Amino acid sequence: MATSAHAYVRGNTLKFYEWLDSAGTTLPEGPSIWICGDCHVGNLGPIANARGKAKIQVRDFDQTVIGNPAHDLVRLALSLSMAARSSDLPGVVTARMVEQIAEGYESAFDPADELQEHTRPDAVQVALKSAQQRTWRHLAEERTQGKTVAIPLGKRFWPVSGKERKAIRELFDDEVVSALVARLKNRDSDAKVQFLDVAYWMKGCSSLGNLRYAVLLDVGGQASTGQDICLIDVKEAIKAAAPRAASAGQPRDNGLRVMDGAQRMSPNLGGRMAAAHVLGRAVVLRELLPQDLKLEFERVDQREAMRAARFLAHVVGRAHARQMNEAERQRWRTELGRGRRSSLDAPAWLWNSTVDLIALHERAYLDHCRRYAMETLAVGDVEALLN
Known part of the structure; x- marks a missing residue:
């Protein structure tokens, strides 16, 4: 800043x-x-x-x-x-x-x-x-230094606790979350989603004190064979500082609020998001695409x-x-x-x-x-x- x-x-x-x-x-x-x-x-x-x-x-x-x-x-x-x-x-x-x-x-x-x-x-x-012009290979090189089976820890990606890892694993057992991953990029709807790795993502100063994870998944065995990468951004939905209209009937859950706003204003992004909870806190998930x-x-x-x-x-x-x-x-x-x-x-x-x-x-x-x-x-x- x-x-x-x-x-x-x-x-x-x-x-x-x-x-x-x-x-x-x-x-x-x-x-x-x-x-x-x-x-x-x-x-x-x-x-x-x-x-x-x-x-x-x-x-x-x-x-x-x-x-x-x-x-x-x-x-x-x-x-x-x-x-x-x-x-x-x-x-x-x-x-x-x-x-x-x-x-x-x-x-x-x-x-x-x-x-x-x-x-x-x-x-x-x-x-x-x-x-x-970008492909998943560009995303892999930028976000995971070209590695598709583990997230390299360092300046941007930090280790998570056992409790956090367990909570993230359970998150991707949810049918709604799995369906979100499967429907992108014309993947098979019944493709098996396998959890590979998770790290805390120090994306910027706004990440500190909040939940922010990079999650690496293998969908249908594509990541392990070098054909595809599925990198999910899990971000805590915090309370908005922006004032809402007095008569606004928006969701009280911050994850649903963020998803609803995205769906109304940016259909491309809103259609790729899901709201959930991790460790009792509201989060929003989206798969990172090379074109973003x-x-x-x-x-x-x-x-x-x-x-x-x-x-x-x-x-x-x-x-x-x-x-x-x-x-x-x-x-x-x-x-x-x-x-x-x-x-x-x-x-x-x-x-x-x-x-x-x-x-x-x-x-x-x-x-x-x-x-x-x-x-x-x-x-x-x-x-x-x-x-």
Whole structure:
């Protein structure tokens, strides 16, 4: 999180909702639908369906709730704006990006408005092409260093206790879980699912303190013969920080909540998930497919920034629009335009929210870096004294 301001924004969802709760900013109130809840650039990318066909969709639903779609739009605007600032782009580019975000999002509510292939930003084109060319061998090399019979322990994969291993074994005895594994990639529905290995997966700082496992399975004897790999991500479904609508009838079980949100917003991903419990805690399971990638916008030029803003906002808009009827879509489009100025096409509420959040996160990022530097210095001082 100390590597850049953009990385800090990606890793600090709570800061966003603290602002939302305390700033008193008036956002338009959209229809109560499933939202991502953490709609930053890294949470969009190519997602494969059960047959391996990839589309750009939302790819993370830890924070999903039935809530206000405006929250996703503001979070995306913040993420893209910070990516632009990390790329040393001038402030006028940020202003134009927010315009493109508003236009791209609103266009998603017009069924006749489809983004054409040539409008995709380069990062999206590259990611889609790469996704369609990838095979399970790429996944094995990235996730398990090419080994398909055991997970190599080290920096990313840590050993589990006997109690954890037993609980994971029992999890894959469940018929629902076995059916999820068998139906992907046109596997035989009656294929035998054999447990091979499990490790705690240190995926990032958000994993610590929560359940997160990489599970290696052999489906129909394919992994042991080098023909296929089945790597399952078992992730604890934590309580969402995103506020839900007061009248929302969403599941109380966090695993079911995450799965429901994914099914509504990203059919490719939602169709590949299952909710369960491990050691009394709610988890979500999904098989990792080679085509699943995250988008990278670490360094962008002005042209790429404009195209990315419009395209990704359109993707999020589509995920929202498919949950609304025609009357709701029309009302929401009208509400989105509230507060437009002739000098700036983006609605005032979106622009002002983005500016406030940039200022808040810039300061919080620098405070974070200062603490990080002080802690690093303290460790270095101790080591110097010991030596």
